[in-house]
Amino acid sequence: MLKKVLILLFGLCLWFIPAPEGIDPQAWHLFAIFITTIFSVVFNAFNILVASIFGLVVSILTGTLEPVEAYSGFSDGIILLIVMAFLIAKAVVKSGLGNRIALMMISRFGHTTLGLGYSLMATDLLIAPAFPSNTARSGLLFPIVFSVSESNDSHPNHPSSKDMGSFLMFVSMFGIGLSSALWLTAMAVNPAGAAIANEFGLNIHFGNWILAAFVPTLVSAIVLPYVVYRIYPPNIKNTPEAPRKAKEHLSEMGSLSRDEWITAVVFSFLVLAWALSDVFSIDKTVVAFLGLGLLVATQVFTMDDIRKEGEALSTMIWFAILYTLSTYLSKLGFMTYVGDMLALQLLGLSWPLAFVILVAVYVLFHYLFVSQTAHLLALFGVFLGAGISAGVPPYLLAFMLLFATNFFSVITPQGSSCNILYISSGYIKPQEVYTYGGLVTLMSFLIYMSIGSAWLMLVFH
Numbered sequence: 001m002l003k004k005v006l007i008l009l010f011g012l013c014l015w016f017i018p019a020p021e022g023i024d025p026q027a028w029h030l031f032a033i034f035i036t037t038i039f040s041v042v043f044n045a046f047n048i049l050v051a052s053i054f055g056l057v058v059s060i061l062t063g064t065l066e067p068v069e070a071y072s073g074f075s076d077g078i079i080l081l082i083v084m085a086f087l088i089a090k091a092v093v094k095s096g097l098g099n100r101i102a103l104m105m106i107s108r109f110g111h112t113t114l115g116l117g118y119s120l121m122a123t124d125l126l127i128a129p130a131f132p133s134n135t136a137r138s139g140l141l142f143p144i145v146f147s148v149s150e151s152n153d154s155h156p157n158h159p160s161s162k163d164m165g166s167f168l169m170f171v172s173m174f175g176i177g178l179s180s181a182l183w184l185t186a187m188a189v190n191p192a193g194a195a196i197a198n199e200f201g202l203n204i205h206f207g208n209w210i211l212a213a214f215v216p217t218l219v220s221a222i223v224l225p226y227v228v229y230r231i232y233p234p235n236i237k238n239t240p241e242a243p244r245k246a247k248e249h250l251s252e253m254g255s256l257s258r259d260e261w262i263t264a265v266v267f268s269f270l271v272l273a274w275a276l277s278d279v280f281s282i283d284k285t286v287v288a289f290l291g292l293g294l295l296v297a298t299q300v301f302t303m304d305d306i307r308k309e310g311e312a313l314s315t316m317i318w319f320a321i322l323y324t325l326s327t328y329l330s331k332l333g334f335m336t337y338v339g340d341m342l343a344l345q346l347l348g349l350s351w352p353l354a355f356v357i358l359v360a361v362y363v364l365f366h367y368l369f370v371s372q373t374a375h376l377l378a379l380f381g382v383f384l385g386a387g388i389s390a391g392v393p394p395y396l397l398a399f400m401l402l403f404a405t406n407f408f409s410v411i412t413p414q415g416s417s418c419n420i421l422y423i424s425s426g427y428i429k430p431q432e433v434y435t436y437g438g439l440v441t442l443m444s445f446l447i448y449m450s451i452g453s454a455w456l457m458l459v460f461h
Contacts, residue, residue, distance in 0.1 A: 053318075100256070111239060156425055166234070173419060173428070176416070197384065343390050351393075363441065384397060400452065407444040411438055412434060
C-alpha cells in the first residue's frame, strides 16, 4: 500500500509542477501520466496491466487525450500482429513441433555439456521468429533444460546442481535475449521499437533487421556460451547420455503427426512471408491473421484453445495503452524536447563518443527496470532523438538500442520475466545473476558495439 501511495503522490506532484519552458502543458501532463505508469510497474506498485489501465483512464478523464486518441493503439496493426503471433506460438507448442525441434538439436549436439548449451542456443535461435513472447519461448525451452539436467543427475537445490543444470539454465536464460535480438518478431516490443524509429524517418522491417542483427548476434551466440563455460563452469563436462535420451523421446514421439506437419508448413510460410513482406508490399499483420486462420481451420488450434489464452488479451490491452501514451508523447513534442536537452549535454563530443555514452547509459538504466517493454517505451525515443541530434548515424544508433533492449535482459534477476522462471528452478541464485548476468551483458555490449557497429556501418553506409 505504501508503494501505491508514494507513486500516487509522485504523479500528483509531477502533474502540478509547471511545465518547463519549451514544453506544451498537454505534453507535460501526458509525461506525468506516462512516467507514473512506468514507475508504478518499475517499483512493483501495480502490475503492468493495472498500471496501464489506470494510465489510460486518467489520460481521458483529465482531457489530456481525446478518447479517439487514447484508444487508437487498439486498432494499430503492430498490436494485432503481436496478439496473432502469440496465439500462433501457442499452436506451435500444442502441436508438439517445438519440442521435437529441441530434441533433435539435443540428440545431434548434446555429447558434451558445452555442446548441449550450444544446441539449446541454436534451438532458441531457430524457433524465435514464431515466438513474439520470450516468456512463451522460455516456457517451451525451460522444461527441456530441466529434464536434461535431472536425467544427468544434476538436481535443483542440491550440490549436484552445479554439475550441469546451473550452466544450462544460465545459457538458456541469456540465450532468450540473444534470439530476441536476432529476429524482429521474436520479442513483443521489437515491432514497437521499429514503429518509434519510423517516427524519426527510419524504415526498420523484418528484412533489414535480420541483416543488421545477423553478424553480431551469431558472434555473441558462439562466444558467450564458452565465456560462461569458463566463468561459471559445469562440474560435468561430458554428457554421453543426453543424445541417447533425446533420441528415445523422439522415438516415442514417432513420425511427424498431422498437426506437426501442418504447423511446420504454416510456420515456414509465416517466416518466408514476413521476410518478403516489404518486397511484395504485404501487410505483416494480415500474414499473421492468415497463419492463425489456417491453424484454426485445420483444427491444429481450436476456438477452445483461443478462449483459454487470456494472456493474449491482457498483452493486447497493456501494450496498446503504453504504445499509445509513448506515441503521443512523441507527437506532442516531449521526446524531441528531452532529446534536445540530452543533445546539448553531448555538444562538443565526437559522434562516436556520444554513441558509446548513449548506448552504455541506456544499458545501465535497465538496473532500474523490471520490464524490457517499459524500458524501451520510456527511453528508446529519447535516446534515439538525442543521438541523431549529436550526429550519430541514425540506423546505427536505432539498431544498437533495439539490440541492447534484448541482450541486457540478464543484467539483473528481474531484468526479464523469463529470468524469474529460470531462477525459480533451484539451479540459479539471484545473486549469481547480478554477478554473471552483469558480466554477460558487458560482453554482449562489447561484441555488439565493436563487431556489430562495424557491420552496421558497412551495410547501412
